[in-house]
Amino acid sequence: MDVSRTIVETVGKLRQRRTGPLVLELDLTEGLSEGPPADPVTALLSMRKPRLAEVLSGLRRARKDPRVAALIVKIGGNPLGLGTVQELREAVVKLRAAGKPTVAFAETFGEFGAGTVPYYLASAFERVYLQPSGDVGLTGVALEQRFLRDALARAGVEYQLGQRHEYKTAANMFTQNHMTDAHRESAARIAESVTEQITAGIAEARRLTPERVRELIDQGPFIGAEAVEAGLVDGLKYRDEVYAETVEDGAHLQYVSRYAKSALSGKLPHPGADTVALVHGTGTIRLGRSGRSPLGGGGAMGSDTVCAALRAARRDDKVKAIVFRVDSPGGSYVASDAIWREVVLAREAGKPVIVSMGDLAASGGYFVSMAADVIVAQPGTLTGSIGVFGGKPVVGELLGRLGVVTESVAEGANAGMFSPTTAFSETQWERVNAWLDRIYDDFVGKVADGRGLSRERAHELAKGRVWTGADARAAGLADELGGLEDALALARRRAGLATAAPVRTYPRMHPLERLRPAESSEDRSAALSRVRLEAWGPLARLAGELGLPAYGPLVLPGYWTVR
Numbered sequence: 129m130d131v132s133r134t135i136v137e138t139v140g141k142l143r144q145r146r147t148g149p150l151v152l153e154l155d156l157t158e159g160l161s162e163g164p165p166a167d168p169v170t171a172l173l174s175m176r177k178p179r180l181a182e183v184l185s186g187l188r189r190a191r192k193d194p195r196v197a198a199l200i201v202k203i204g205g206n207p208l209g210l211g212t213v214q215e216l217r218e219a220v221v222k223l224r225a226a227g228k229p230t231v232a233f234a235e236t237f238g239e240f241g242a243g244t245v246p247y248y249l250a251s252a253f254e255r256v257y258l259q260p261s262g263d264v265g266l267t268g269v270a271l272e273q274r275f276l277r278d279a280l281a282r283a284g285v286e287y288q289l290g291q292r293h294e295y296k297t298a299a300n301m302f303t304q305n306h307m308t309d310a311h312r313e314s315a316a317r318i319a320e321s322v323t324e325q326i327t328a329g330i331a332e333a334r335r336l337t338p339e340r341v342r343e344l345i346d347q348g349p350f351i352g353a354e355a356v357e358a359g360l361v362d363g364l365k366y367r368d369e370v371y372a373e374t375v376e377d378g379a380h381l382q383y384v385s386r387y388a389k390s391a392l393s394g395k396l397p398h399p400g401a402d403t404v405a406l407v408h409g410t411g412t413i414r415l416g417r418s419g420r421s422p423l424g425g426g427g428a429m430g431s432d433t434v435c436a437a438l439r440a441a442r443r444d445d446k447v448k449a450i451v452f453r454v455d456s457p458g459g460s461y462v463a464s465d466a467i468w469r470e471v472v473l474a475r476e477a478g479k480p481v482i483v484s485m486g487d488l489a490a491s492g493g494y495f496v497s498m499a500a501d502v503i504v505a506q507p508g509t510l511t512g513s514i515g516v517f518g519g520k521p522v523v524g525e526l527l528g529r530l531g532v533v534t535e536s537v538a539e540g541a542n543a544g545m546f547s548p549t550t551a552f553s554e555t556q557w558e559r560v561n562a563w564l565d566r567i568y569d570d571f572v573g574k575v576a577d578g579r580g581l582s583r584e585r586a587h588e589l590a591k592g593r594v595w596t597g598a599d600a601r602a603a604g605l606a607d608e609l610g611g612l613e614d615a616l617a618l619a620r621r622r623a624g625l626a627t628a629a630p631v632r633t634y635p636r637m638h639p640l641e642r643l644r645p646a647e648s649s650e651d652r653s654a655a656l657s658r659v660r661l662e663a664w665g666p667l668a669r670l671a672g673e674l675g676l677p678a679y680g681p682l683v684l685p686g687y688w689t690v691r
Contacts, residue, residue, distance in 0.1 A: 153202075
């Protein structure tokens with residue numbers, strides 16, 4: 129009898145999980161990952177982060193799913209870029225419009241610190257709750273720049289850098305001791321544009337006037353009770369109280385990314401279906417393969433990896449359009465040019481290429497984007513920076529002070545040109561400037577061709593200036609405002625595909641793509657106790673043939689997966 133009762137109860141629980149109401153969870157404490165990991169280290173470091181594309185896909189599916197009863201999102205202190213925040217806000221607003229309750233919870237929006245962007249994200253939700261001990265650091269937007277020229281000079285270091293042109297200010301921290309007029313003008317407009325976007329978003333979502341929001345920004349930060357009184361949050365509650373209010377008896381909790389993947393459970397993709405290719409280009413652009421940036425701070429967009437992905441998508445007869453997701457501050461000119469060429473070839477092959485810009489698509493990030501049929505950017509995306517700088521630090525004096533003696537022998541007048549121990553000669557400096565002029569002319573010419581602008585107009589928009597996505601669209605450097613889901617929908621329309629046409633990520637094989645996450649916060653602990661070893665074998669190879677996640681070049685006897 130005990131065994132029978134256990135079986136009945138287990139079957140009942142499984143039926144409830146499959147048919148009962150769902151409350152979707154999203155934990156942003158660790159932030160989000162932009163694309164698939166490019167190397168094992170990145171895979172391990174990002175295993176706790178939901179993937180943006182999966183979150184957006186899950187929220188889109190939830191709009192039409194009668195089982196989904198609500199969405200709860202925990203907003204943490206790990207900063208998200210403004211473009212990512214605007215993508216999430218758009219998805220939440222559409223979910224609200226579909227009649228689904230949405231709840232944002234935070235322990236604090238800035239603990240004795242700025243919290244403007246996290247609160248801007250939270251404001252899109254129907255209800256916003258704050259832990260009673262928390263604060264709302266709604267204080268506005270500030271761009272701060274430090275200049276190292278004088279400090280480096282005291283240490284005996286001089287930077288010899290050339291730039292094209294006055295708005296290309298990335299090198300100013302080494303060559304100036306204050307903001308130039310062009311630097312200040314550009315930074316001021318960025319801060320103004322971002323503030324306009326945040327003010328308008330909060331005002332609309334919280335039913336306040338933009339003027340009132342600007343007053344609140346000037347009065348911030350707020351302690352919890354003050355935030356409630358000002359209409360910025362709906363109540364002060366602890367996490368358990370938020371869940372008790374939102375999750376009805378019998379409802380099942382499930383993470384959004386897990387919910388997105390469950391749409392494909394039990395069915396394999398049709399091998400002959402026409403599809404949209406999604407290619408990710410994330411991080412500093414460099415020659416070679418994608419992976420960890422040698423400078424730290426995230427991944428690197430390798431020209432070999434991205435070019436191969438674009439080539440594979442171009443040659444695949446089932447791929448009818450390509451969405452190229454770019455989130456990059458730039459990097460190598462030569463690597464950027466190689467990727468640009470693959471975008472051109474894809475268009476020449478008759479496949480529409482839609483670029484979706486993330487938080488940042490500047491300098492080389494714009495270079496790889498400018499040949500696309502359509503550029504889609506968020507209003508808060510930072511893009512443009514059409515220009516170039518280059519040079520070297522000269523550390524000979526510093527080394528001398530430290531007692532380091534450098535001697536060299538060379539054959540060739542310029543053999544030691546790039547040595548950091550000596551300054552450029554006049555002739556060498558002329559060669560550096562010729563190199564900078566060539567790159568800038570090539571960059572501006574390709575912008576003019578790709579964007580349908582005169583060369584004079586392209587130069588006026590270039591000069592190294594950084595634009596927000598909203599200003600870039602007004603200037604003709606971008607075509608539409610929106611996010612990844614908008615770009616995918618546009619690609620389907622351009623290719624004449626159905627609105628539900630599948631999306632395939634390129635490159636199709638990634639090392640250690642992901643340890644399978646728990647379904648919800650409730651069974652995370654239980655999942656960690658159900659670790660089992662799965663053998664590498666025919667099933668993995670079959671998954672690769674079907675375009676499913678596999679573990680490609682990292683061939684191991686087995687791999688650990690969390691169930």
